[in-house]
Every structure is written in structure tokens, then in C-alpha cells.
Amino acid sequence: MAGNVSITLQNTDEGRAIINAISADNAEAVVNVYPSMTKIDCPGRLIVNRESIESEMGRPFDLQELQLSLVSLAGNVDEDDDKFVLEWNR
């Protein structure tokens, strides 16, 4: 069994939209809230979808904007225009 991948985001307005999108798209995600940041753990694989964030934010979102809200991550990254994936045992 693969361990958790994880992503940590700032507790900012945009951060919250991204966190909501991730929670909606990853059924097994576990959300841990700390002062000023939120760490999301998920077994094996976690996906961040551009469209889900856009519908949370109500505006176009370039996935590279993630750079502004990211605090940390764990897992192998694969990013393209539509999705940002964290994965073990790729």
C-alpha cells in the first residue's frame, strides 16, 4: 500500500477555494487545519483540477497560480494545463 501524498496550502481566500476544490475531487482526502495553513493528506494519489478551482473561484485560473498559495507538498508531481497530480509509485 502506498503512503500518503500531501499538499499544504495557505489559509487565504484563494487557498480556501483550492482546498475546497481538492476536497471535492479527492474522496479520500483528509484535511488538517493548523494556524495559517491547511495540510491535506491522501493515500497514494491526489489530483488538483483547474476546472474545479475555476468553478470555486468564479474566474479563470492558471494552475501555475498554485505557486502563490502552496506551502509544501509530498509526492511525485505531474503538472499540465488542466491538472496538477501528486502521486507515489507512478
Place this chain on the structure above:
Amino acid sequence: MAVVSISPYKLPAKDALENFHGNQLVYLHWEDHLMFCAPVAFPLPSGMVFDDLVQNVLGPAYQQHPDFSNITWSDVKWTLDGKPFDPDPQASLADNGVGHKSLLSFVTPGLQGIGNKHF
């Protein structure tokens, strides 16, 4: 194993004896008394008599510990560089085999720090 390098790599030891202006380094460690967080270091002449080390170096370093005044010196067990050691109090550090960067540890039987907590 040699250093992995792009050319010959040979530099002098920074703490060679000759860099200490006629002194050698000696480290002292009073076991079970971690109020002093680490062994302590001193630059000393190798001709210093062992008893002089105990009275004038080791004493001032450790005497603020309440156990210090209760030490029975004849019971103290010494270790020099990891081996049991029976010092000659009137002989020099050199004659006692205390070399440059030697570690001199001692145990004081019956005394194990404040509240026997090794502190």
C-alpha cells in the same frame, strides 16, 4: 577512503598540536552530571602535574555542582580515551599518557547528580 576531488587533496589538520602555542588540548567529563551539558575543553601544558589538573582545572570547572564537595577522591574511577586509567597524581599529563585531544572521564561512586537524575 580518499576524498573524491578533481585534483590532489591534502590539507593540514587545523587542530594540530603545534597550533596551540605550547599547550595541548584536554577534554574532561564528569559522568552522571549533565548539568554540564558536554565534556569541557582546556589548553594545558603537557608538563602539568595530574594533581594540579584536578585542583586547578577540574575543580573550578565543576565545583558549582553540589555533589562536588562530596567527592571522595580516592574512590574516583578514571577513564582515559575509553580505557580504565589509574593516574599518578604527581606525574605530568605526558607521563600519565594524557595526549593531545585526550578525553579524561571520571565517575564518582555514590554521586549521580541532583536527585540521582544524572544531572
Place this chain on the structure above:
Amino acid sequence: MNAETKIERKAKKLGLKERYGHLTRGLGWETSYQPMDKVFPFASYEGIKIHDWDAFEDPFRLTMDAYWKYQAEKERKLYAVIDSFAQNNGQMKITDARYVNALKIFLTGVSPLEYMAHRGYAHVGRHFVGAGPRVACQMQAIDELRHAQTQMHTISHYNKYFDGLHDPRHMFDRVWYLSVPKSFFEDAMTAGPFEFLTAISFSFEYVLTNLLFVPFMSGAAYNGDMATVTFGFSAQSDESRHMTLGLEIIKFMLEQDADNVPIVQRWIDKWFWRGYRLLSIVAMMMDYMLPKRVMSWAEAWGIYFEEAGGALFEDLSRYGITTPKYADVASKEKDRLTHEVWSTFYNYTRAAAFHTWIPNDDELAWLSEKYPETFDQLYRPRYEHWRSLQQKGERFYNNSLPQLCNVCQIPMVFTEPDDPTKLCLRSTEFEGEKYHFCSDGCKDIFEFEPQKYVQSWLPVHQIFQGNCGGATMPEVLDWYGIKNGSDNLDYEGSPDQTIWNDWTKSAQRAAG
């Protein structure tokens, strides 16, 4: 909002993968005026074999236009916060002035490392043959310079009110405990480019910096230090990219040639241990220097090393990589590390550019709760004894200089992996000279490359050699740039405490 809503996007002419491809393929070429091994003299001597440099790809696929755009945005956000913090007298709204001592360690011990990292990445970026790693290193070099600058700008506000923050660069090159981070980074920078990336990008950034930035910055937020949280997270947002470079470069080396595996494993072992020892001061900051605490060091170690590192090394096991050697020792130490290190600085606060203190009753209770196996048994009696001495006006200071580990340069304060009451003291001989180490991990590192570590600039020995301003404490403090009586000694009775108490009293008067 309604999921049916159509978001209008302006389509880019090229996709992310294509744009990254254009940036990193074709930028490098086979040289013709000079042979390749002259142009890239450090590319192969470490023994790492690379057959196809184009196999390296930055998974973020960050291009220069996007890099400048987002970095500029981060800067604008950060400087707005710094201005706001200054204008609103943020220094008065932290939980307690003792907290500022953590910032003093950060500014003198961590920010100079950011600058060294800037230099290190600029250097190794030049020496990689492939354009992918070169571009990633170049971006990181610029990031690290930004981190050094923003940290100094942010913390300079505190320098207007508190002691010990006046000259971090000078102190970094001289003060005894700062030789720990300095020598760590110098060790990495004097290695080849592949070892440097394994050391800094992988072992430090990927495996260990989460422990430095994440819970500590969350702690800064919890203690009202908005400015530090903001630079911390602004840096950490770059750090995610750096971590990814670390993991990618490791996988790249492992996939290129099976002969690389044992070399990489040895570097991982070495740099895990070096990084872990370096973090012991951060561990202490988390448990002792945050008046309000987010999590203990032991909890952070559990989350960020045992759990996250467990998943990582399980993933790397398919290449034949194993969990770093002595990771088990680090886990054995997690219930004692911070207490041992705080006790060390309590011993030697006379020669430090920050204050220490005995934790108050609430803080002692928190430590007992977080460390049920060890704290009341071993460490509470120490603090209670020292507190009783302090109440009698006899605050304990250790008047002798400590023996240092020849590799990590930390005083020999760590205890045996299986006995927290006995110091762990290791030694070896090399060319007729004795060398001492705090652990088997540090001893192994020395024994693999003794010629490198015989040059260690050990602060205690340097004082005895007469290279640090003089033989007396006031002379050495002067040489360090530490002002005796204000920068150093216990928090109790310090000018920092006086100014804080004045602010607190005036706030109470204003509240009636």
C-alpha cells in the same frame, strides 16, 4: 457557484509542456571550440553517470515568463504585509518578547544559509550539462537570494526594538553555534554538483525543511508574528518547487545508471544525518521558544519524517534506495533532543546572541504532556533545580568551553541512543591525531572523507589558538559582535524584557 457556469479563458498559443520544452531543449549544445569536459569540469568526477540529460524534466514545467510573473506577485504581497506590520506596531502584538529570540536564531543562523544557497545554486547550475537542471538551479538561485533579502527586511523591523539582531553576517562567520549551519553549508558547497543537490535539494529541502518552515511558521502565526509568517510562507511557496527539484534529481540519477545507486545512497545517509543535526536548534525553537505552541518536535518528527519520509523512501525503494542510515537513532532521540539542546544554550547563554530562560509552569506542564516518557523523569528536575538557583540570584552558567563534534560542530551533548543519561562520545584516529564525534552518524561521515574534516574550524579550538580576539570572554564576545549584558544572558533582567514590560504596562493603563 453553479458548476454549469462557463468560465471564459483565453487560450494560450502553446501548452505548458510545449512551452517548457522550448525553454529546456536546444538551449544546450555540444561545444566545438573547447571539449565538453573542459567546459563542464565538475560534471563527471563524482562518479555519477548521465547518459541522457534531456531525461530530466521539471514537473512544474515553469517557464521564465511565468516565473517572473508569480515571483513579482509574491513580493508585492509580502512587502504590503511588512509595511502594514511596521505601521501597526506589530512588534507590540506578539504573544511575548521571548518569542523574538527565535527570530534572532533565524536571522543569524538560517538567513545566511539562504544566501549561501543562492551562491551554491548559481554555481552548480553553471556546471550541469543539461538545460533542464540548469534552468531549475538558476530559478532556485534567484529564489534563495530573495529569501535572504526578504528575511532581513522583515526582521529588520524588530532590530529597532530588540537586541541581538544588528549584524547577522558578521556573527555568522564567527559565533560558535553559528559554525554549525555555516560548516554544514560549506561542506555541501565544496562537494561536486550532484552531491550538492542531493545534500541541499533532496536531503535538506525535500526530507527535512518541512520541519523548519512549516510548523515553525505556523507557530509564528499563532504567536502574532504576521510578518514572519508571510516571509516564511512566501519562501515556502518557492520551497515546494525546490523540493520537487530535489526528488526529480534523485530519480534522474537513479534512473540514468545502476552504478549511481550506491553513490546516491551514501550521500543520502550522510546528508540526512548532517541535516538532522542542523535541525536540532530548530527543534529547540519549536518546543521552547514559541510561547504558544502548535505541535511538539516529537509530533512534527512523526508527521514530517516518520510518516512523510516513510512514504518517500517506500517510493524510492524500487531503485534500491533504503531509509537513511541512523534514521532510527533520530527517532530514538525525538523525546529528548529539544531538552538536551535547550539545556546546552542555558549553559552557554553568556556567549549567545539571544536569551534563554527557564520555562514557566504552564510551559513545563505542556512539555510533561507532550513528552510523557521522559520529561518529568529526566528534564523537569533539571529546570526546577536551575530555577531555584536563579531565585537565589545564582543563575547557573557553565564557565568552561565545551568539547565539540568534529563534524557537526555541536557541543558533545547528545546521549547514547539507548540511554538518555549517558553522553554519546565517539572518537577515531587519523594520521596520528584524535578526532571526536557526537554520534556514529558524524563519525561515519568523518571516516569516509577524513581529509575534508581535519580542516574543521572548530570555534572552541580557534579561541584556544588565539584566533578569536583574545583569551578572555569579553574579548571573544567583542570579536563575535555580541554586546555583553544586553544581547546575551538570561531573558530575566534583559533590556528586551524591560521594553516589553513597558509596552505591556502602557497597554494595560490604556485599557483602564
